[in-house]
Amino acid sequence: MLAAAKMIHSLFLVNASGDIFLEKHWKSVVSRSVCDYFFEALERATEPENVPPVIPTPHHFLINVLRHRIYFVAVIQSEVPPLFVIEFLHRVVDTFQDYFGVCSEAAIKDNVVVVYELLEEMLDNGFPLATESNILKELIKPPTILRTVVNTITGSTNVGEQLPTGQLSVVPWRRTGVKYTNNEAYFDVVEEIDAIIDKSGSTITAEIQGVIDACVKLTGMPDLTLSFMNPRLLDDVSFHPCVRFKRWEAERILSFIPPDGNFRLLSYHVSSQNLVAIPVYVKHNISFREGSSQGRFELTLGPKQTMGKAVESVLVSSQLPRGVLNANLSPSQGTYTFDPVTKLLSWDVGKINPQKLPSLKGSVSLQTGASKPDENPTINIQFKIQQLAISGLKVNRLDMYGEKYKPFKGIKYMTKAGKFQVRT
Amino acid sequence: MLGMSANSVSYNEQSSVESGVDAAQENSSIPASSSGGLFSADYKKNEDLKEMLESSKESLKLEAMKRIVGLIAKGKNASELFPAVVKNVASKNIELKKLVYVYLVRYAEEQQDLALLSISTFQRALKDPNQLIRASALRVLSSIRVPIIVPIMMLSIKEASTDLSPYVRKTAAHAIQKLYSLDPDQKEHLIEVIEKLLKDKSTLVAGSVVMAFEEVCPDRIDLIHKNYRKLCNLLVDVEEWGQVVIIHMLTRYARTQFVSPWREDAVFDENSEKAFYDSEEERRVEQSKPYIMDPDHRLLLRNTKPLLQSRNTAVVMAVSQLYWHLAPTHELSIITKSLVRLLRSHREVQYIVLQNIATMSIQRKGMFEPFMKSFYVRSTDATHIKTLKLEILTNLANEANISTILREFQTYVKSQDKAFAAATIQAIGRCATNISEVTDTCLNGLVLLLSNRDETVVAESVVVIKKLLQTQPSQHSDIIKHMAKLFDNITVSMARASILWLMGEYCEHVPKIAPDVLRKMAKTFTSEEDIVKLQTVNLAAKLYLTNSKQTKLLTQYILNLGKYDQSYDIRDRTRFIRQLIVPNEKSGALSKYARRILMAPKPAPVLQSAFKDRDRFQLGTLSHSLNSQANGYLELSDWPAVAPDQSVRIVEVVEPVKEAGAPVFGKSKPGKSDEKFYSDSEEEEEEEEEGSSSEDSSSSSSEESESESESEENSDDSNKSSSSQSDSEKKKKTLKNKKLQQQKPDSKDRKQKNGSAVKGESRSESESASESSSSESSSESGSELDSDSDSGTDQKKNTRSKPVQSKPVTTQVEKKEVSLLDLDDFSPAAVTTPKSSILSPSLLSDLQGLSISPTASALQASSPVFVPETSRELLHRMTGKGLSAQYRFTRQPCIYGNSMVSLQLTLSNSSDQALENIHISEKSSTGQNIHRFNAIERLEPQASVTVSMGVDFNDSTQAANFQLCTKEDEFSVSIQPAVGELLLPITMSEADFTKEQSKLVGMNESSATITMTPENVSSQSVNRKVVSVANLGVIPSSQENIHRFAGKTVSSGCLVLVSVALKDPDAVITINTENTVMASMLLRQFKTALTNSGP
16 A cells, blocks of 8 residues: 655746756655646736646646745645635735745845744654744744854854743743843734625625734733723634633633744634624716716715824725726826726825725726726725724723733724725 | 666556555656666765765764655665664664654655664663653554564553553554554454553543444444443543534434434423433423433533533534534534634635535525625625635525515626626526516526626526526517527537527517528528537527418528538437438327427426535545545534433443542642633623623613613603693594503603694504504504604594505505516615516616616615614414514515515414414405515414515504414514614715705704713714614715714615714714604614613
8 A cells, every 4th residue: 555645745836937947855755846737727817816726747746825826836736624724825825924024036036944844843854843933933943144154153053942931831832031121012903894896885785803912012921811891793703823712612712821022823714794883985986988988087085084193104906807908097196097008097195085996087998999897896895094993892800910120012903904895 | 776666567566556546646647757867976965875874973863864855755665775774773872863764754765674673672672661652652563564573562561551650641643543544353352452442541542443433443432322422521621623523423422312303392491401400300301302412412412511612623614514413403503603713724724614514504594694795795706705705695595585685696796707707697587486576586687697798797697597497488589589689699618508509499489580580590500609509509499480470491400511511410310310300101199299298398407406405424534525525534423313322321330530640730820710611600601690690681681771761760751741732632543552652752852743743644643653663552662762752642634544555565566566676776766666567676786786887876876784683573472372473674675565674574383283374364454564474374383484574664663463373373564663673774975975964954953962871982882872763874084073864765765864963072973864753763873872881
């Protein structure tokens, strides 16, 4: 019987132009020619996102994720839950981002040794070993400019001198012996609104996805509790492993020993069963006429239900129909660009002034002879509202036990557009 | 170089042994490509790398190793440096050592002899006092794929598996798999180690050893028995990757050890739950019951449940599939929310989760129906995500939501992504076959699409229409005619072929057109595609048989053309057809049956989901994702008929699980956190249950208290009023409970009413409503509020209301047949259009938007903003002799008739016998027009079924009374609608709203000022409260302090406009509508809702 090697066999990183720029094998080597099947799929796909995540080949399976315009292609030989691999690959990307600031081809190439060291620790024989950022950072120090300079002079190393004690601990996510002179804990409540708005301006579906991202720099082994004014709002939650599930179930209080540094404490969902406030509205008049080579294009944005807060960093983008040749528009504020190749219109609006609503008006020219587009374009909107959690979620208090000092605590709220679409 | 190529050859041989011929071919390209480079620059470079490695300076060595790792990463060959590198394996510098390990593991297989040099270093390290060094040595040693060291590895693994450190034991578990893939002959020895490690109580080891078990001996289920309970209890504390593996293994295990919880006689009341918590003795008593879940089975379900909250999507999916395959059906719903949550994750995660939901939604629509909107397609979704969402929406379609889904599909048909548009058309086709009520509407809509400009859309429409027409051809000759007309403009060959086939198949329905089409085809035959030619020959043959007078010559001409065609398929077919239809001496017996052969009735194609057969694979697996069995897939067995011995899982000594070598931390922690992070004790479950039940009870009790307090307040008034009513009551035969009803009229409201000039016939309607509600034996809380509206002073008018009522009922009967689906406009035009007409409005009018530029109508029906989940009781199981029924308002446009309110009925059988022939009796005691659900032939014990029905309440809150019948019994039931349910939401622009509002002033306007409770002031809560009271659409408003809502009454289509203007701390509610009775009822309900706190 042939041994069916489970889990991840090899990993190939492929850039946007279809070159393999890194490979790593955890078992015997699989030739990079296996990626030919992936390239075939890449060619067939009209958009980079359309490559199917799971590709079968005669003897292997390729599971890929696309992040930061890099495909992470894992080679699998036999049955394994596909989400297991996908989740792991995303964890790899997150780790790279955490280490190098960005996860780009250049950053990976520049830090190829660290990348290799990380991958070596993250998987053993294809099975995930250490994926917690705190443990990894104990094993392999993230590169900094200063450290690189020092290393070249002194010949010291990136690899931690200590052994990874965290792996043995009951709190594997927290490294031991943390010390800070300034003890601080910051929590960002970030909510994203996903919505589809129909032609007439009414909401077809809207829901809120929220996360609480934390940056905790506290000495020792602090034990924190975070409580909300209105925890019932949270419809469905998922936790960082540090959160004590039982206390949440019983008291709706988040109780946890935090990892050191940045981490996502909680993500939650406020379902469409509750009504979601929509902070912006769009007035639009986009029309193409049969036989004419010109089309009308008018957009006006305005705030609503913003609880008195300003709507900032507004960015409108829209994929215009293929028949559109060019756009001749004038924005009342901000700048717009139209790419005649991809037909992507984007308008960087900036802040919405309720007294003087931003608008974008003008005409679009169509290919002569081309028929009128079937559908009006969908408008995607991005925006930010500071100091507001649109669901109304409020943190009540944060307490610390287990340590004597008084930490500095901070909570920030923000609302953003998630997948916010207006059908026209 | 010679040595090198020899190495690569040996490497190839080895890998071919391991992973088959293909792998060898794949591998062969590596040395080929990289050896070319070695001759030139690389060769030199490697020379100086070698020098650097030989040097005595640590920093130079490290630099060299870093560059070598860079080479490996790029896929370049650096194997010739092996001797130089391997010398550094014992270096003191940790980073250097690690990099050497990386190199060693990569090339040891190719340089087996040299690799042996390093082994002794690892053997020494295996004895190191530091557990981490021991672990790391074992890790590298076991990764060196050199067959000669198999005995050494075996020995090291055995030793490590008894190490004191759990971390080393974990590493040993990993090493088992490595050794097994290197030498499968070691299986028996390895199983011994696995058996030992399975007993390990450390959470660190559990995941890794189960992984090894799955790899080496997944069939040795007997090894799990004794460790089953321990694994269940450890699960929450195992690291996330281990959780996935353990959950998958336990799913398989449970399917072999427990009996199916899906049996129909299963009992899931509290007793069986309790049985687990209670002592052993009690449980035995329970055994007499028909089905009781094995406590171990329950343990697994209970301990995996908290993991649905994991941040790791693979864990959530694993738990979901476990519930899907193991949990009793009524517990399945808890996984829905978590799966829907995963849809927010990365694109790839969405893809896998949607695939699994697609499979689930075929079998259990109900699970995902409330989350339908989460599957709406966004223009930015990747194509494969779009198609999957479409698949799920189609699976979820039922009578109640089809109108919403079709409206959504209309948007998709217009998509720029033509492949997606085509998929949508197929989906419409599937909805049409599955839901017979909308077949005609869909068909007509599809016919309109035939004039679309895009060929893919047209072609797909033709193909789908063809399939639909096959199900009921006789009624659709006009559609076939229409298609014949369009034939000249259609160029896609598949579509042309489909039309030709339709002509031939149903040529008797279109006797005039078919020969003409054939004539046209004869002209263009030579330039057509093969598939079109084949169908032309078919058409010719069929026409020849049915109408030979007109088509004989044409047929012969076409057969002659076919005879000399270039394609042998067509020549073949022509020859065959000629022999079959043209009688001559040689043709023999067959031609006698030509007509029966060619014109045989063909079974209609079944349009079904592509995910139909995927349920043969375990959910969440790669095989499920690919819909083909992947190498190493382990089949999920069927439930055993009789449970195997339970005692195998009993472990004699149950020790408290404690982590070995866990550091003690947090001495000063508060008491609570000293416990485990995730407690696996029973308390948790209990608390959970308490939590949820208290939630329920608190909400319901608050409702109760509200109404109670109200009645207390009003008790004085009501006494007075009841006395004043006494005269009027005498005039009628009053029912006793009428008094109860009238005990609490809202005095304030009455004053208002008396003050206002509005009276007349509208009042009489509300009166009749109250009458019916009072005749109800048990009125629910909602009805009390409604019936308040009648002040009782004008009951004499009641008699007048009767004839008024009967009129609309008769017209309704006519209407009912007419429009099966009216999505957007409920205009009277819909009433007059005959059913079979191609150009009936409805979906049609929307699809027309495809060709004509979209003109936004002022009033558009929209989907409900909020659909309450709560259902009310229609029939209690005690009164219903086991049959219980609940109803809820779906707030969707009713597909049975324009003026009907659509209702969803859940019937359950709580008796121990099957109930047969459940239906609504033909005679209804009150005048309403009711669309009955189709009789349910048989409802098994403990089963429940959801059906939809429509009731025309005639815009009044009068209850609909009818008889719910089974084979043996009849039960009188009544449905009393809350006034807010008699509305349908519409959307319009703000300008239109104000315009309409200005038309409805004077006596059509009623308003009230209320003082808001502080928590209601936010716009969100105002919106929420209003739409939960009444089915209204939210109108976008540019003023932040004014909220606007619009709807129309279901029966008369009367506009209802509501606006709430906030003036801190007061709020003015204004309702503009012609139906003033409804306005006053609504007003009261809004007042109550907005002045009360609470959710």
